[in-house]
Amino acid sequence: MNAKREQEIKSQPVYSLVPTLRKHLFRGHTVLSAPTGSGKTTCIPLLLYCEAWLENKKILLLEPRRIGVRAAANRMSSLLDEKTGTTIGYRTRFETRLSTQTRIEVITEGILIRMLQNNPELADIGLVIMDEFHERSIQTDLGLAMLLDLCTLREDLRILVMSATLDMEPVSKLLGNAPILEGQGRTYPVTIEHLSSTTQQSIPQTMTAGIRHALGETSGDILAFLPGAPEIHRCRNLLEKQPGKELILPLYGDLSHQEQDRIFHRDNNRRRIILATPIAETGITVENISCVVDSGYFRRPVYDSRSGLSRLVTLRISRASAAQRAGRAGRLAPGKCFRLWDRAEEHNMAEQTLPEILHGDLAPLVLELALWGVNTPDSLSWLDRPRKTNWDRAVQLLQKLTLLDSQARISRTGREVAELPLHPRLGLMIVSSKKHNLCWTACLLAAILSERDICKGKTNSADILDRLKTVDDFESGSDSNTFIDRQLCRRILTQAKMWFRGFPGKKTIDYTSVGSLLAYGFPDRIGGLRPGSNYHYLLSSGRGCRLKPADPLQGNKTLVIPQVDGEKKSGRIFMAAPVSLDNLRQDHSHLFHESELTVWDENSEQVKTTRDLMLGKLQISSRPVKTSHPEEIMAVFLKAIQETDLQCLPWSREAVNVQQRVCFLHHQTEDWPDLSNTNLAQDLTWLEPYCFGMNRFSQLKNINMKTILLSLLSWEQQLQLDTLAPTHLKVPSGSRLPISYAVPEKAVLAVRLQELFGLSETPRIYGGRLPVTLHLLSPAHRPIQITTDLGSFWRTTYGEVKKELSGRYPKHYWPDDPLKARATCRTKRNMNTPHG
CATH class of the missing domain: 3.40.50.300 (P-loop containing nucleotide triphosphate hydrolases)
Known part of the structure; x- marks a missing residue:
């Protein structure tokens, strides 16, 4: 030195x-x-x-x-x-x-x-x-x-x-x-300025405006932070629409070495605008950067342990990242940082970015540790221990892929897969391709799936066969696509050739076997077309996903879908390949299983038993069979009754009356059972003996609900029911009127006012302890008054009611003293006529 x-x-x-x-x-x-x-x-x-x-x-x-x-x-x-x-x-x-x-x-x-x-x-x-x-x-x-x-x-x-x-x-x-x-740094002071963005603008639009502002406010080169490559390309296009003398350089991980290294070479005659992902936050120093423009966003995959899928999410950076980015402007001299967000937003930003081990896919980590001889995270020291749900999900996936045994120990196949610097899914696909002599096809598929989409933005199709053909044409020199990303094609081929070393077979592509090959690594992402749709699919894992409606793959009955967004309702399919069920059954027979399924058929309103051929949660075929398990039929039948809130049962007027009267008594004391639909539906053990041998709603018409409800009472309660909660009351006019118990809190007697003349006290039930609620009616049966104190009504309100009703109903009897008058249900003219 x-x-x-x-x-x-x-x-x-x-x-x-x-x-x-x-x-x-x-x-x-x-x-x-x-x-x-x-x-x-x-x-x-x-x-x-x-x-x-x-x-x-x-x-x-x-x-x-x-x-x-x-x-x-x-x-x-x-x-x-x-x-x-x-x-x-x-x-x-x-x-x-x-x-x-x-x-x-x-x-x-x-x-x-x-x-x-x-x-x-x-x-x-x-x-x-x-x-x-x-x-x-x-x-x-x-x-x-x-x-x-x-x-x-x-x-x-x-x-x-x-x-x-x-x-x-x-x-x-x-x-x-x-x-x-x-240690101390040698950074220079950086002036922070916040440039508020509008919600109507996209991130590239906001960044373009920020860069143009920075060009007028500063000298020297500009480093701009964007979430990912798509935003970099859009921002570059927007800047180039108003061309200047500046040199615009992209910087992200998928660029070639030559393109990445351009940022280390200064152009003394032109200002540089470097559009970068978070790759430029740390680790490298770029000369002559005096200004940073920060979008305030980054992008990362977030793994959903429930679905086993990841989705790319654009998130706010942490305060630590914001400080790190701003510091890039002060490496060599005082600088300036323009932040494209309001100052107030910084209070809601996290202090540090959440470590990937807490939200990422742990399958590669679990397989590496299994190869290391560790099958539980407790065996090692961690700064942040992997979350149990994510760990368990990773173990389950690796066991499904046969890379771990039932004790979470690495299998022989798992050792082969772990030797490849790939996600276990892709590694298994390559290892499994040996027995079919399809290693080159598998290696190319793995390389394509390991990189960004080579056809993104250039096709409406998610068909991975298009990607294979693009790379194959590029290698053979027969490609005619002027928009092809040649650097990406070279990197894909470099990876594929590196993995292909040591594997048997020739460098030929078998397009007909692509779907079956992918199924080795993605058995949980085999999708079946949903009935009535051309582009909605159900995965064998039970998740839903969808193609673009115009995708040429639409209508294929079965797809293997290695790349799909992890949205909760229905993730978008990014890459897929068609596959025939015959090929799947030939190469992946272990994925299929038969099961006898007893279910409720809503259309025919009956229990049906079928023998189904299943691929995960996909139903491949189904045929009706007779079951020898009547208890299963009964369980499904009772469940169907339960889900109707018992409305499918034959509720006669008498049965409803018994139910309401018992509910009324239950409201008074818990010595009486709660026979409400809500309570009865919680456990249908009481109904089971009466449904023996039934499997359809139409058979329920033969049961007597009144008898069943009474059987739920003790013998003593059955004897007391009519006494404590009578069905009718006889009023002074001689009429025997029904009592309504529709509302458990009270018993209601609807009666015409004239039929109560001479009665000074409100009738009582429940052993004389409760007054009935009187709904006093006009001769036309319209409500006049509601009361539980008939005596008070006669004394205070009757006079006003008489004035109104005597004018409206002059043919009826309206005495001055209702307590001395004879009760009647007739008019004056017919009062002397004997009651029939």
Whole structure:
């Protein structure tokens, strides 16, 4: 290292911590918290790799993203005036630059996990540095848990955790109360300005306006943060509609190395506008950035453990991320950050981004740990323990895929799949393709599903066969699609060829077997067309999903659907392949099972028993059979009765009368049973003996509900019923009138006023303890008064009522003293006529 480079390292703010850091690492694990721009990523490894306690062992530097891996390795190599791959090397999924001289190896967390599985002791490694730890991917947490497990055997292995924004106290505690070093940054002040956005504008529209504002307010290059690649492309198109001299550069994970590396090369004649995803938040330094425009959003997949599906969700960033993004404007000089949200909104933003291990798909993690020899999360030390529901769901999926046995131990197939750097679903598809000599087809499918959609925005079809043909045409040089993403095609082919090594067969594609191949990895996402629809499907897992109505795949009876959104009601299908039931039954017979099902048929209103061929929760075929289990029929029949709230039962007038009278008595005292429909429907054991042998509603007409209800009373209660709650009352006119018990709180007697002349007290029931509620009626049976105190009515109200009724009904008898008058139900003319 020449003097200039050495001075450059010494000038970094983190340099002052190195003596203390060396002492701490000599004793054990250490935690380092230092702001962005302090030099920790590139300087710390260079200042440690010659330490005597390393005993010539290597340093692993972990970066969460491939662009960060290459940038860190290239930067450190330049400080040593060496080519990358000499003292400093790196490894990613697609590229390796190492040599026998390499002492510092920069890798992603996924590479670390593969190294641990292949070389569990990491015998040639003395220090693992976990950089940008605050990003907290599932692989970050898994890698740390496995390293700590390894440290129980290798006391000489050291771990150094570095972060710019994370609260390091919990990390220190996890590492055995490791010392925390806090460094200073070399950032310059950044002025924050909030630019309120309107709800009518999309994120790209708001960002475009923000960038144009920033161009007029600042000089130097602009770094703009957007949620994902779609917003970057739309924003770029909007900016290019009003072309200027600025150079617009996209930055996201799926770009080629060459395209990503363009951001490291300045153009002294043009201002740059870099449109980036959160990939630019940490890990890389972009020269000449003096302004940041922040949309305030990021995008991540959220896993629903109930459905087993993930959906992409656009969310507000945390306050820590907002600070990290703003800091990018002050790396080299004072800068400015324009935030595209109101200042008040920051109070509702989370302090830190939720770690992926708490909301992500845990199937890859569970399989890796099973290969590691761990089948319960309690066996390892975690910063955040995986949630039990997500863990259990992952175990269930892996067992369904036959990668774990019933004890959650890894199977032989599981070991093969775990060797592939793929999601277990895709790994199983490749491993299973060997027996059909379809390895190249499977590898291409896996590569296509591992990348962003190569046909997104270019077709209305979700057919994965279109994607296969696009890649195949590109490889053969026969593609005529001018809109094809050639870089993406190359990356897909590179991955497929890498996985294809060591597998038998030729590089040919069998389009007819695609659906059946996909079913190996996605047995829970085989979709059957719903009756009456051309584009709504029911998955074998029981979830619903849909194609676009214009999708050419619509109408196919069966699809395998590897990519579908996890919306609660009906997720949208992004990629699918048609498959025949014959192929599924030939290649996946274990997915099918027969079951005898006894169900209620609403159309015929009867219980039916069928023998169904099922694929998960998909009914493939059904035929009626006679069942030898009458108890099942009875249970279904009673359930159907219950769901009608007993309205299907033959309620005669007499039965309703008994029910209402008993309910009235129950309201007075709980010694009497509650025979209301609501209570009776809760448990139909009382009805079961009367329904024996029945299986349809039409047979219920033969039962006598009055008799059944009376049987629910004791013998004493049956004798008391007519006395305590009589059906009728005889009034002074001689009429015998019915009492209504429709409302359990009271007994109602509707009677014409004239029929009560001479009666001074309100009639009583319930052993004389309760007055009936009198609905006093006019001669035309219209309500006049409601009372439970007839004597008071005669004294206070009758006079006014008489004046009104005598004028309206002059032919009727309206005496001055109703208590001395004779009760009647007739007119004056017929009063002397004897009652018939």
